[in-house]
Every structure is written in structure tokens, then in C-alpha cells.
Amino acid sequence: xxxxxxxxxxxxxxxxxxxxxxxxxxxxxxxxxxxxxxxxxxxxxxxxxxxxxxxxxxxxxxxxxxxxxxxxxxxxxxxxxxxxxxxxxxxxxxxxxxxxxxxxxxxxxxxxxxxxxxxxxxxxxx
Numbered sequence: 711x712x713x714x715x716x717x718x719x720x721x722x723x724x725x726x727x728x729x730x731x732x733x734x735x736x737x738x739x740x741x742x743x744x745x746x747x748x749x750x751x752x753x754x755x756x757x758x759x760x761x762x763x764x765x766x767x768x769x770x771x772x773x774x775x776x777x778x779x780x781x782x783x784x785x786x787x788x789x790x791x792x793x794x795x796x797x798x799x800x801x802x803x804x805x806x807x808x809x810x811x812x813x814x815x816x817x818x819x820x821x822x823x824x825x826x827x828x829x830x831x832x833x834x835x836x
Contacts, residue, residue: 712830715758716742717749717776718792719768723815727762727792730819737826746772750779758787759833760826765793765803777807788833790825 714731716739718724724742731737741756743749746767753761753776761780767773773791780787789809793800797814804812810829813822 712737712760712826713740713758714760714762714826715740715753715756716762717767718764719744727822730822731826734823737823746775749776753779754783760788760790760830762790762792765791765800774807777809786833788829790829
């Protein structure tokens, strides 16, 4: 079972992503946050395998703070960046930030679940 935490300031996207992921037998959403302080307070207890992180939460430096926390406190967790920005641009941002992968907010339910599985596998291989 892959444990997923969603950090996204959009209530609509977070709710939708959670429902999409919970429909898969191998994925469990273990927490969600709409701000960096809320995410930082909840992540350690949630112990996720994958953190879905909005690139602009609501500013890039907030997402960077969460990514740094995950790397320091949850080294086995993978980070999947999400954003409404174009896929190629988001891919460059994800690589630069040190995330295991990225997916557009325009992705469908299956693409999101596949991306979660993919980044978890990448992190486990390290």
C-alpha cells in the first residue's frame, strides 16, 4: 500500500486528487494540507511514501521548504510535483528541485495514480 500526502492550496484539486487516488486499492491518502505550515506540522506523523506537492504553495519558496523538510525528515519519501504550468517547464523545475517526478494538474485519475506509483518506484530504487 502506497501512503500519499497531498500538499496543495486548492481545496478543489486536493479533494479531487484524494478521491481519485483512494479509488485505487494500492494507494491510501494519509493526509492533506493547504498551506506550508499545515503540511510541515502534519507530514512527520503521516509518514507518507509519496508527497504530492503543488509547486506554487502558494509561492515556490513554500514548496521548497516542504521539499527540504521531506528530504531531511522523511528520506524514504518520494516527491511528486504538480502544477498547472506546461509539462516540459514543470519537468525542468522538478529536476532542479530534486523531486522524483512531476505531473500536470490537467492529468486524469489514471495518470495521477501512475505518477504516484512511478515516483515511489524511483525513490525505492535509490
